[in-house]
Amino acid sequence: MGYTLVLTDDPAPFVRRVTLNRPEKRNALNATLRREILAALREADADPDVRVTILRGNGPSFCAGYDLAASGEEYGVDATEGSFQRSVVDGWISIWDLKKPVVAQVHGHCLAGGSELATGCDLVYAADDAKIGYPAVRFGTPDMQYHAWLVGMRKGMELMLTGDSLSGVEAAQYGFATRSFPAEELEEKVLEMARRIAQIPADVLQINKRTVHRAMDRMGFRDAIRAGTELSAVAVHTDGFKAFIESAREQGLTQALTARDGAFGDGRLLTQGGA
Incomplete structure (x- = not known):
């Protein structure tokens, strides 16, 4: 099918690559x-x-x-409490449920919804200097609360209470990322790993992917992620959340984000994007 905001190519035998193509944002x-x-x-999963x-x-x-x-309407969600949050979680969990492994190649900012x-994704390879985090906890609560599961309770708590980001190196150390590489080597290293994976028969790969997700399901990963949407929905009614949204309307998003992050000394001046 034709796409307007993603690009697809096949850089190696049995390897598909999907590229988010909204660089100006x-x-x-x-x-x-x-x-x-x-x-x-x-x-790709069906090919x-x-x-x-x-x-x-x-x-x-x-x-x-x-x-x-x-707007929420653009995402096809209704006004039901938590509808957007559930749609986010359902969408990204659906990647886990694909038959074939999906590898995230992370560079630059990987924030909030990113x-x-x-x-x-099943594997995450990050540039050493990537910035990975959820700064939006400074005014609200994540849709998909992965923190305790992927980086452990103590570090997960710190990230949830500060909105601080991890570098790619730290993300690999704590378990969010599989490995990190120098930014200039990232693309080739990811492609090298994809080639290694692609040497295994597709039917075997699909079973082996499921063994890991089944284990995580037995430990409650999926249920916990889904349950978190309720807390995310509650958070939009807090005074802190409402104050940030009002600030963004009055001052513009860039100024609101600058004010939000200024006290933390890590001002993410994402003048054309989200977070």
């Missing part, structure tokens, strides 16, 4: 981009000539988060 997720990511991954898929971003970042300028997207 740091690949911030709007409704169209989210739909096309999932559609392209499903298309008998594909054994593994790489997901990456064009431009300076993997994905800066959700585009806060987009980190949720990476969470849905």
